[in-house]
Amino acid sequence: MLWLLSLAILSKVVYIDEAHKSAAEEERKFGWFVRGQGTTKLLEYLAHTSSGFTLHGAVDINGFILEMCRVRDMGIGKTDPNPAKGTVDSDVFADYIEEEVGPFMGNYQNMEARSLLVLDNAPNHFSPRLEGIAKKFGFKLLYLYPYGFDDNPIESCFFQYKSSLRATSLNASLSRDERHYIALSSVSRDNMIHYYRSMNHPGMENYKTSDELDVEEEEDMKYLGEIGGY
Numbered sequence: 001m002l003w004l005l006s007l008a009i010l011s012k013v014v015y016i017d018e019a020h021k022s023a024a025e026e027e028r029k030f031g032w033f034v035r036g037q038g039t040t041k042l043l044e045y046l047a048h049t050s051s052g053f054t055l056h057g058a059v060d061i062n063g064f065i066l067e068m069c070r071v072r073d074m075g076i077g078k079t080d081p082n083p084a085k086g087t088v089d090s091d092v093f094a095d096y097i098e099e100e101v102g103p104f105m106g107n108y109q110n111m112e113a114r115s116l117l118v119l120d121n122a123p124n125h126f127s128p129r130l131e132g133i134a135k136k137f138g139f140k141l142l143y144l145y146p147y148g149f150d151d152n153p154i155e156s157c158f159f160q161y162k163s164s165l166r167a168t169s170l171n172a173s174l175s176r177d178e179r180h181y182i183a184l185s186s187v188s189r190d191n192m193i194h195y196y197r198s199m200n201h202p203g204m205e206n207y208k209t210s211d212e213l214d215v216e217e218e219e220d221m222k223y224l225g226e227i228g229g230y
Contacts, residue, residue: 059192091129
C-alpha cells in the first residue's frame with residue numbers, strides 16, 4: 001500500500017476515519033484547585049463536560065482538515081428520536097462524505113490537492129453510495145488492506161487530539177466547540193511529517209519540519225556569508 005501512495009504527492013492524499021470517545025475518556029481524573037475553591041471548580045467542570053461522541057476526522061499532510069471534521073453525539077439508545085445522534089452506520093458515513101467531505105475535495109483527473117480519499121476496511125465505509133459520491137465530486141477512493149492501521153497516520157492524530165481534549169477538560173471557560181477546535185488544531189504539519197516518517201512512508205526525504213528548514217536556512221546564510229567574505 002505504501003508504494004502505491006508514494007506515487008501520489010502527499011498534498012493530494014486525505015485520510016478519513018472515526019474516533020469514538022466516551023464521557024469518561026474525555027475527563028481528566030485529577031486536577032489542581034486553589035484551597036477552598038475545589039467544590040466550585042468541580043461543579044463548573046461537571047457542568048460543561050459532554051457525553052460520548054464520535055469524531056469524523058480527516059487529515060492531510062498539514063494536519064486535521066477542520067472543514068471536513070464533524071462530531072456526532074452518542075444517542076441515548078436505539079429509541080433516541082434525534083437522527084443527528086447515534087452510531088455511524090454506512091448511510092450516516094455516506095451522508096458525511098457527501099455533505100462534509102466531497103465539497104472540499106479536489107479533482108483527481110486534474111491532479112488537484114486533496115483528490116485521493118483513503119479509507120480503512122471498516123464495514124461502515126463500504127456504502128454502495130460512495131462510488132457515486134466520488135464520481136460526483138471528482139475525487140478517487142482508495143481502501144487500505146485489512147488491518148492496515150500502521151499505514152494510516154490518522155490513528156496518531158486521534159491520540160494527540162484526545163490528549164488535547166483531556167488537557168482542556170478542567171477549563172470551564174472554554175465551550176465544547178472551542179475545546180474541539182483547540183484539540184484538532186494541535187496537530188501540526190510538523191507532527192504529520194513525524195507520523196509519516198514513523199510509518200516509513202516513501203518520499204519523506206522531500207518533506208522538512210520547520211526546525212529542519214530553520215537549520216537549512218542558517219546553513220545557507222552562513223555559506224553566503226563565507227562566499228561574500230572572499
